[in-house]
Structure formats: C-alpha cells, structure tokens
Amino acid sequence: MLMRTDPFRDFDRLAQQILGSGTTSRPAIMPMDAWREGDTFVLEFDLPGVARDTLDIDVERNVLTIKAERPQRSGDWELLASERPTGLFSRQLVLGDNLDLDRIDAHYDGGVLRLRIPVAEKAKPRKVEISHSDATELNVAPDKAVAD
Numbered sequence: 001m002l003m004r005t006d007p008f009r010d011f012d013r014l015a016q017q018i019l020g021s022g023t024t025s026r027p028a029i030m031p032m033d034a035w036r037e038g039d040t041f042v043l044e045f046d047l048p049g050v051a052r053d054t055l056d057i058d059v060e061r062n063v064l065t066i067k068a069e070r071p072q073r074s075g076d077w078e079l080l081a082s083e084r085p086t087g088l089f090s091r092q093l094v095l096g097d098n099l100d101l102d103r104i105d106a107h108y109d110g111g112v113l114r115l116r117i118p119v120a121e122k123a124k125p126r127k128v129e130i131s132h133s134d135a136t137e138l139n140v141a142p143d144k145a146v147a148d
Helices: 007-019
Strands: 032-037 040-047 058-062 063-070 087-094 105-109 112-117
Touching: 063 112
Parallel strands: none
Antiparallel strands: 032 040, 040 112, 058 063, 063 087, 105 112
C-alpha cells in the first residue's frame, strides 16, 4: 500500500485542532473557480454543509465580500477525525470596473454558491464609426479634390 504524507497538511490539521478552525480571527478558506461566459463573469464557491441562511454577500465599491458559516457538531459523541473546517468562512475579491456590480445574480444549490456578474456596457466591445469629409468641407477646390 502506498502512503503519501504531506507534512504541511499535517501541520495545518494540528493547528486547526489546537487553534480551532474558522475562527473570526482566521476565517477558513472557501475554494473558488472563476471564468467568463460571453458577457458574464461567473464565480463558484464550494460550501458543502453550509446553510443558505448563513450566507452573506456584500459589495462595497468594487470589493465583493462573501461570508458563510458551518456550525460545529454538538452532542454526546466522540470525534474520531476532523478534516472539514467549521466556523466562519470569508472571502474578499477586488473586482474590476468592467463589471456591473449592481446586477449580481446569486444562486446557492447543492453546496455551491454561483455568482453571475454581467460585464458593464461601457466595457463591452463596440464599433466606432469613422466619419469622412467631403472636399467642400476641407475648403479645397472641387477640381483639386479629384487630383491623382
């Protein structure tokens, strides 16, 4: 049997056991994927076991803050393993001015929080028309405008 050890993982696990995971001073991580689908920027956060009513999404200027909480289990039982963090989860992202932060759509299903943020109209590619001038607008004599 092949065993793989990761000393950093073991150290993180030990620190979580001693310090507690997801405390307010050290929020637990929240894995994220981000991509663009046409004119929409999509963010997905993995939050299994988090109740929808503990999710909080704030936008201030161009900073997006997402908070969630997974409560610790309580009861009369003996803990045998603890690898999933509990407590407060928090993530802040600085978003560019090219996104319309007034039109964020948030959906939570199956432990995945999906945010869809449309690209701002001012940031979308657009054609710029080029105007042209007649020879008379350039104050050039009509016979000189056709030269060569």
